Amino acid sequence: MPGAQLGGTLTLDTQLVLAGFRASDAIAAPRRGGSILWTRRRSLRLQGDAPQFPIAVVDFESTHLPAESAWHVQLSGDLNTATMGAVLLLVNQQKKSIVTAFQNAASPRPIDRVYLSAAYADIARSMIEHALADLDFELENDYPEESLGATLQNLLATFFPNVSVQNLRLRREQSPNLFATEVQAAVGIFEEA
Known part of the structure; x- marks a missing residue:
């Protein structure tokens, strides 16, 4: 990949998703497939974007x-x-x-x-x-x-x-x-x- 395309900010979204329908008697329990159980976003500055000491x-x-x-x-x-x-x-x-x-x-x-x-x-x-x-x-x-x-x-x-x-x-x-x-x-x- 060309170096010019490696600059900027890389954002990674990680999600834990319920794979399929799940029967549960608990009121707050996820039931539908595709329900997002957990999510986390991380941003990482790549070489070309972060300030560096000259x-x-x-x-x-x-x-x-x-x-x-x-x-x-x-x-x-x-x-x-x-x-x-x-x-x-x-x-x-x-x-x-x-x-x-x-x-x-x-x-x-x-x-x-x-x-x-x-x-x-x-x-x-x-x-x-x-x-x-x-x-x-x-x-x-x-x-x-x-x-x-x-x-x-x-x-x-x-x-x-x-x-x-x-x-x-x-x-x-x-x-x-x-x-x-x-x-x-x-x-x-x-x-x-």
Whole structure:
């Protein structure tokens, strides 16, 4: 089947149906053949439909990035830009174990989980730092759905519920290292490893 036809949402309807007539004295018992006894609907997003984090594997030696880095989170555009166009994770192709971890992300080995957890925490920290550095960013602002601003709002609401942007900015300014550690704790680094 062509890949273009595999995108979208697959909806599976499962039904338990009475095969034929059944005599019963119970008032609520099904009697007619074809009566639906149970039903369940499940929807599954297929590869082409579900949002995915944009990742590119590149040789850091051919870029301005430090050649020994494992990855780099690139954030660009304003807060109304679509997240998929504003965020890019660059993975250093020279770091084979990291590349393999991302390739195995759907079914990671124990070592892959460690690498992915570290990357996840660093990506979250980078995105939170980006939000706090942009003085136009506020939790109360109305950003388009799936925009960078909306994604950052969701990220902060997930990891720092009921904490104002001003409070987070102040904590970050007063002690950047402690704030980075707070992000690690909020993200739950290595909990899945």
